[in-house]
Amino acid sequence: MKGRRLYLDGVSVVFDGFRALNNLALIVEPGELRAVIGPNGAGKTTMMDVITGKTRPTEGVVSFGDADLTRLDEAAIANLGIGRKFQKPTVFDALTVFENLELALKAPRGPLPCLRWALTGEAKSRIGATLREIGLEERAQDPAAILSHGQRQWLEIGMLLMQDPDLLLVDEPVAGMTDAETEHTARLLAGIAGRRSVVVVEHDLDFVRALNCRVTVLAEGSLLSEGSIDHVQKDERVIEVYLGR
Amino acid sequence: MKRILLLLLLLALALPARAQDAMIEALPGLGGGFGAQATAVERLGALGDPRALPVLRALADGRLLRGADGGLLIREGDQLLDAATGAAVPRPEAEPARININNRVRVALRGALGRLQIVSPDPAERLAAAEGVFRMRSAENLPLLEAALTREAVPRIRERLELALGASRLASEDLEAKRAGIAALGASASPEARAVLLEARAANAALLPEIEAAVAAIDRRLQLRQAAETLFQGLSLGSVLLLAALGLAVTFGVMGVINMAHGEFVMLGAYTTVVVQDLTRDIPWLAPWSLPLAVPAAFLVTALIGAAMERGLIRHLYGRPLETLLLTFGVGMMIQQAVRLTFGAQNREVISPAWMQGTLMLPGDIAVTQNRLWILAFSLVVLALVVAAIRFTRFGLEMRAVTQRRAIASSMGIRTGRVDALTFAFGSGIAGIAGVALSQIDNVSPNLGTGYIIDSFLVVVFGGVGSLAGTLIGAFSLGIINKVLEPWAGAVLAKVFVLVAVMIFIQRRPRGLFPQKGRAAEA
Amino acid sequence: MSVTALPGARASGLRIGLRAVLIGAVLVLAAMPVLNQLPQDHALHVSDFLVSVTGKWICYAILALSLDLAWGYAGILSLGHGAFFALGGYAMGMHLMRLIGPRGVYGHPVLPDFMVFLGYQELPWYWLGFDSFAFAMLMVLLVPGLVAFVLGWLCFRSRITGVYLSIITQAMTYALMLAFFRNDMGFGGNNGFTDFKELLGMPLSTTAARAALFYASLVALVGCYLLCRWITGTKYGRVLTAIRDAESRVRFLGYGVTRHKLFAFVLSAMMAGLAGALYVPQVGIINPSEFSPGNSIEAVVWVAVGGRGTLVGAVLGAFSVNGLKTWLTSTAPDLWLFVLGGLFVLVTLLLPRGLIGLVQGRGQGGPK
């Protein structure tokens, strides 16, 4: 697969004088799995907002391969192959689980292709496979509105998978999940990495340890430390701002 | 400058003395034959001495008498006055004879009296005479005008006299006088002076450059005055928009509730004014105060209705703006129909108190209607009160707390329901107050409010939702833009242009002139 | 969204029953002009009044459908759909005016009466071509479509949504009303167009012409309904629903929200224009008051009362509210505005899913 790297350098985001991100640098290589941790308000979600075009950086470089992400809108960035799971799961309540996945399935996005769209056997089997993966086979025809919080999390992960992106940004995927589910998610994400790049934001350190990958620590909008989980857990500064509280 | 003043002073001292002498000299002619009478009348008319005025009037009315000694007397009621001095004289033994006139003298009298009014004690008469003389444009009036100018103290009349003098000089034969006339006319901002100058172009080819320059100078001044008037009209429209939008700035801007019945609250305020006026009509000492009384009354009425509406209906729809929009639209419709059935569909008359009527002349001939001026001031006062209420009162504090972080405010013991109701009542009450003011310049009819809702909304959105400063600036800039566009686009198209312009502006800055800050703005 | 075509077996007896009811309703409507031909004293005779008023309601139902597509599915609450209706009506009116030819009061061979009256020497350029039926029909769709395109493009691109969008659409129809009131616009000022003579060679006063217009409207209604049914059943329809409920989330899936909303809005405006074009020859007049914001908001009530997000609901709402209006304005005219206002309150507070919601009962998720 063509490898594109995510590249952030000197990125700052200022909200009315408040620096949510401050001269942040981050490089995620093609196929890499990366965990991002940091205390509340460290700017993790804001970083994802900047990558996906929701928030424009006040200054800095954000690129994916050779595409300048600061110049594209959300839809264009998504179509570049960057998928995102939100911290607060948002699915389409009026649609069924199946339809939610169908909407996310990689296919031409214009109005006319959507009008002409017909569910092929291949598409059906891909949706079926994902339904199995996220454990919602039984609920396929239920409206998403009646799912539990955990199930919505899974549905969002499923939608992310359907998009078939080259870079997955996953914001707190295991909040509201049981231990078994958390483990399942960790396996799922680790399995995806290698073929695609994955950036996971999570507070659950056991989960991060299970991912067994490079860890980036953010604090007050800046990069604090980077390395293996053992490395960062020994870092004095990290202990001070984050772990040692 | 000082030197000119000095010169004027000297002239003022010198001229009357000379004129008086001339008048005394001319007076006896009135007692002579018809030919002598006519000559004397014409002379007196040209002299511009105010003391000639009662004498000529007496002659015209047949009240000028000739005494036995040949002296002239005026009969004023039972009294006899000396024509030369105006002093009362004792009744002489021999009955004085009435002086008769013929048609020729009568014609001369009419002309002379017309001119002499220029020195009449009544300012209105003097102004009319000055204008008449201006229209005559004859060099013969020069001495008269010069005489009148030395006496005249009222600036407005002086201005007209200068113009008349300029026009008369332009009509004279002397080149230097013509130049002076052109300069005088060119120093004015009068369209009539401009017309005179344009007309004079044909006969004064030699002075063409001077005339053109004078016309250009007048044009500049006219444009300036035009601009000032447009500015005032714009400010006036802006104040109306501000009044109409202020209530909405509270309910929509601060609370985020879109109230489509807002215009109907304004209308209710106007009808409250009508009711208060009707109630106080027969109480003489109260009647003049009906308008100030209507302000609190309108606030109360609309605030109560607003509070009832919020508690009874709107609160069930918080967080669902589109439903709120439809609901309040329906309520507005019902209010409108209720008013129509109660008060009738036709316009109701609201009497303006005397102190609000009339027109004020600002320097430079800028006409300003009093009621517009009052409304402008009133709108600013209301704005100041709203700002004060939100900034400096306990209620304002709770209101801001509830609208910014409902849950936290509630957990701190603020009764959010009560604050919601009060805030909505407050906004509605302001709409009612606006209605009182608008009743002075708009037709009070059941659909008074319909036109205001879109305008108010545009103002609030244009200024920036949640910002009172934005509402202020938004209202006045929309008002001025509207009035600036009007002369070349017409009132209707100007409105259309403003609508389109605001729409395009919102494209560029979806949060308005003064965007609200922070995360709350994203909701 | 209540009944959409779904993979799997959720189609119920309700759906089949609904289809039968709909076909029945269309047949009843289709029979009306025929029954109108029966002798006056016949038990099944349908009065002229009822036929003509039903013809109007059919046009309103098309307008309601178009509004439902925009509001119920795409979440665009347009308070200016009456403007698209009126624009379509004006395009048709221009055609009808051109067809009057020399039969006007002033007998001018080309110029309509109002132009002769206002001293026009020749036809303004934007009146050219309207003598052709095909061209006029094209304009009936294109003009509202173009206005919707420009407005929608400006708004959707800058992500103006919710009440802001609603007010802007209302301002649009208000502005158009003011503009059309002007004589120098060349659209007849506040008198608008009237005294139409014929359409497609048929004198408009004949029963046959009225029946033809009735059937044309009915065919248009069925056609628009089927079109909307098809659209909302495709993936595009589900994208619209998704945009309605969580617009920004749809963007992160890679859908160009602006394009999708624009497509739906323009299509909807064209349908409204078609409705207006069918309406004008039936009522015989079009004037600027057709643009008044009140008309647009009434159309919103039809959809809300019937049940937005369900196509049947929109049609049902148009018929029932207008039926009520016709009845009330003849029996108790003072009451009508109270009832209309009350309907707004009732529907928003107590019946958010409209009459259809009552029929379907609870359980199925409607639009939020």
Ligand SMILES: Nc1ncnc2c1ncn2[C@@H]1O[C@H](COP(=O)(O)OP(=O)(O)OP(=O)(O)O)[C@@H](O)[C@H]1O
């Ligand atoms: N639109 C905004 N306006 C103002 N401040 C904002 C905005 N978005 C984020 N912030 C601020 O930026 C900071 C970083 O927020 P962010 O959501 O990125 O933190 P986070 O690391 O994801 O925290 P958490 O672990 O709680 O999810 C916070 O202090 C937040 O209040």
Ligand SMILES: [Mg+2]
């Ligand atoms: Mg976060």
